[in-house]
Amino acid sequence: MYDACTEAELDPAAQLYPELSKEDQLGKLKDLLRRVAVCSPFYRKKFREAGVDPESIEKLEDIKNLPFTTKEELRDAYPLGLQAVPDSEVVRIHSSSGTTGKPVIIPYTKGDVDTWARMMMRCYMLAGLTNLDRIQITPGYGLWTAGIGFQLGAERLGAMAIPTGPGNTEKQLQMLTDLKSTVLASTSSYALLLSEEIEKRGLKAQVHLRVGIVGSERWSEKMRKRIERELGIETYDIYGLTEIYGPGIALDCACHEGMHYWSDYLLFEIIDPITGEPLPEGTLGELVITTLTKEGAPLIRYRTRDLTRIIPGPCKCGCPFPRLDRILGRTDDRIKYKAVNIYPGQIEDIIQKVPGVSSEYQVLLSRKAGRDTLTFRVEIEAAQDPEKKAKTETALKKAFKDFIGVTVDVVGVKIGALPRSTKKTKRVIDEREL
Ligand code: ZN
Numbered sequence: 001m002y003d004a005c006t007e008a009e010l011d012p013a014a015q016l017y018p019e020l021s022k023e024d025q026l027g028k029l030k031d032l033l034r035r036v037a038v039c040s041p042f043y044r045k046k047f048r049e050a051g052v053d054p055e056s057i058e059k060l061e062d063i064k065n066l067p068f069t070t071k072e073e074l075r076d077a078y079p080l081g082l083q084a085v086p087d088s089e090v091v092r093i094h095s096s097s098g099t100t101g102k103p104v105i106i107p108y109t110k111g112d113v114d115t116w117a118r119m120m121m122r123c124y125m126l127a128g129l130t131n132l133d134r135i136q137i138t139p140g141y142g143l144w145t146a147g148i149g150f151q152l153g154a155e156r157l158g159a160m161a162i163p164t165g166p167g168n169t170e171k172q173l174q175m176l177t178d179l180k181s182t183v184l185a186s187t188s189s190y191a192l193l194l195s196e197e198i199e200k201r202g203l204k205a206q207v208h209l210r211v212g213i214v215g216s217e218r219w220s221e222k223m224r225k226r227i228e229r230e231l232g233i234e235t236y237d238i239y240g241l242t243e244i245y246g247p248g249i250a251l252d253c254a255c256h257e258g259m260h261y262w263s264d265y266l267l268f269e270i271i272d273p274i275t276g277e278p279l280p281e282g283t284l285g286e287l288v289i290t291t292l293t294k295e296g297a298p299l300i301r302y303r304t305r306d307l308t309r310i311i312p313g314p315c316k317c318g319c320p321f322p323r324l325d326r327i328l329g330r331t332d333d334r335i336k337y338k339a340v341n342i343y344p345g346q347i348e349d350i351i352q353k354v355p356g357v358s359s360e361y362q363v364l365l366s367r368k369a370g371r372d373t374l375t376f377r378v379e380i381e382a383a384q385d386p387e388k389k390a391k392t393e394t395a396l397k398k399a400f401k402d403f404i405g406v407t408v409d410v411v412g413v414k415i416g417a418l419p420r421s422t423k424k425t426k427r428v429i430d431e432r433e434l
Contacts (some may be wrong), residue, residue, distance in 0.1 A: 009118070010158065012125040016319050018264070025267060026060050028292040033057060036298055040084035042077055043300065063269070064278050068288065068301045074104040074243060082297040083107045090296055095143040096242040103143075104243060107296040112245070113152065115293060119262050120153025120248035126260060126319065127211055127236045127251065129183060131158030135213075136181035138190055140166050145246025150185045150213070153248055159183075166190065169197055180208040188219035188227065195230035209233045215240065215247055218327060218345065220359055221352050237326060243302060244289050250324050258311040258323035265293050268324065269301070270310055273331040274341075282312045284343075286331050287324070305331045307343055335363060335428055337374050340406050344427065347376075350399045356381040356392050360418045367432040374408040376400070383414035 008014055033054035036043035047054055050067040057063065074082065082105070083090065090107040108116075129135070135154045139146035147165055154161035162175050172194060175181060184191060191212055198204055209231050214224075215238035228235055239259055240247035250261035261268060267290040270279045279285040287304045307330065311323040328345025335342040351357050358379040366373050376396065382388030393410040400408045419426075 010131075015118075015122045015125055016321075018320070020263060020320050022060060024264065025292065028264075029060065029063065029267065029290065030057065032290070032292055032294075032298055032300070035295075036084060036300065040082075040298065042073075042082050042084070043298075046073075060267070063267070063290065063301065066301055068276065068303050069299055070303050071104065071243075071305070075102045077104075078102040079105050080107060082299075084298055085109055085295055093143075094145045094148075094242055094246065106243060109295040112294055112296050115265055116149060116245040116248065117152040117156040119245065119265060120149055121156040122262060123213070123236075123238060123248050123251035124153055124157050124159065124183075126253050127183075127213060127234075128254070129157065129159060129211065133157075133183050133211075134160040134162060134179060134181045135183040135185055136162040136164055136172070136175055136179075138164055138166055138172065138184065138186045139215075139247075145240070145242045149240065149246040149248050169194070173197060173201070173203060176209070177203060177206040182208055183211045183213065184209050184231070184233070185213045188214050188223055191227045191231065191235075192223065195227055199230060204232070207231070211236065213238050213251070218329070218348075220348055222359060239324065239327065241304060241306075243299060244291060244304075245294070249289075252326075253315060253317040253319055255315055255317045257315065258325050260315065260319050260321040261324050263322050266290070267292055268310060268322070270308070271303075273305075273307070273334070281310050284309045284325075284328065307331060307345065333428075335365070335430075337365060337406060338372055340404065342404055342406065346404055350396065350403055351378065353399055353403075354392065354395045356388070357396065358415055360415075360420075361427060362418055363428045365428070365430045365432050372432060374406065375411060376408045377411045377413055377418065379415045379418055380412035381415065383412050383417075 037054050046067060052066055089109045091110050091113060093105050093107050095103045095105050137147050137150040139150060141147035147163060151161050151163055162179055162181055164172055164175055191214055198207055210233055212231065212233045212235040214235050224235055237252045237259055238247050239250040249266060250259035252259045269288040270283060270285040271277060271288050272279055273286040284307060287306045287308050289302050289304060291299050307328045309325045311325055315323055329343040333344050351359060351361065361376065361378040364375040364377065380389065380392045382392060389412045393412050396410045397408065400406055
């Protein structure tokens with residue numbers, strides 16, 4: 001399933017501190033365009049229809065002349081319309097879960113699996129792991145990419161993978177204590193669940209975890225602190241998506257000021273989700289990814305629908321790979337209010353800044369006499385004390401004005417007053433269209 005790597009490859013210095021250059025990226029981009037022009041019926045047709053000549057790309061910025069690739073197109077290519085190599089070179093497929101309609105099938109070559117393993121190994125190295133670590137892998141195995149990606153990287157690093165997969169808390173706790181797992185790979189909600197179980201059963205002294213690699217859902221700083229405190233670990237955010245290999249294309253470093261992404265394999269752009277125009281570094285927008293070296297199903301300017309920004313300047317940790325900010329939400333989650341786009345991640349940032357505010361909120365949009373209003377209902381600690389309540393509400397109102405630039409009505413309610421859901425909580429109620 002994997003090739004052992006050479007000593008040089010196992011050297012974190014070689015993996016995490018290489019010489020990076022724009023020329024290297026441009027060369028790989030040109031190779032990619034040449035390859036798809038010959039081998040990918042999907043892109044041949046796409047470029048022909050868009051009337052673009054891939055040979056006309058002379059510098060990295062020219063990429064903006066190429067058309068985007070969307071999730072819908074990937075679905076329409078079901079089952080193997082994205083494949084850009086002969087069948088003999090495909091060693092496996094993965095598939096995105098897709099809650100509605102057809103799934104997206106991504107074929108991988110041996111080279112793709114190797115690249116993915118290396119990216120994942122770098123993530124572990126960035127989190128300070130070595131071949132002495134024991135990595136308990138709780139994400140799912142199967143058609144989707146989660147568990148198997150964590151596994152690949154662990155094996156490539158030479159660490160001990162403990163492939164428990166999801167669920168079965170009893171077994172998880174048994175492995176954690178008996179095998180002395182040092183690393184937990186998990187979603188944030190599962191890490192929280194395990195930490196609560198450990199606390200309840202008084203197992204903390206028998207748990208040897210030191211690092212958590214946490215991904216696949218957005219989580220607040222409050223939740224992160226809680227998980228870190230209760231499990232006694234340092235956590236690292238991991239990013240990835242099935243269409244682009246899987247987990248492991250970016251990870252935050254010990255400075256925790258953004259996730260380093262592997263720019264020798266992937267080209268990231270940030271665009272305005274509405275106009276499609278490229279945005280300058282540092283600006284919030286939609287992440288678009290081009291896979292520079294992928295063979296089985298290369299993607300050019302794939303719109304992830306994830307909202308984030310590229311953080312300008314070098315990281316204090318010294319790692320030269322560029323950084324992506326945490327994912328602030330999905331383009332589909334956009335709240336349009338008085339010509340301003342508001343994203344849930346921005347609201348969560350505001351909650352974070354104001355003391356005495358819980359993580360539970362609701363946004364109510366309504367229209368009275370042709371005028372739009374936004375009411376922000378949020379659980380606050382001092383809801384019973386009129387004076388403190390007013391103070392918190394004023395602070396929130398000011399934060400909305402300062403950080404998003406909109407005026408809103410704030411209503412503080414007591415903790416537990418807003419509805420809870422086991423699934424995704426509906427936080428935005430838009431009555432403007434009713
Ligand atoms: Zn860093």
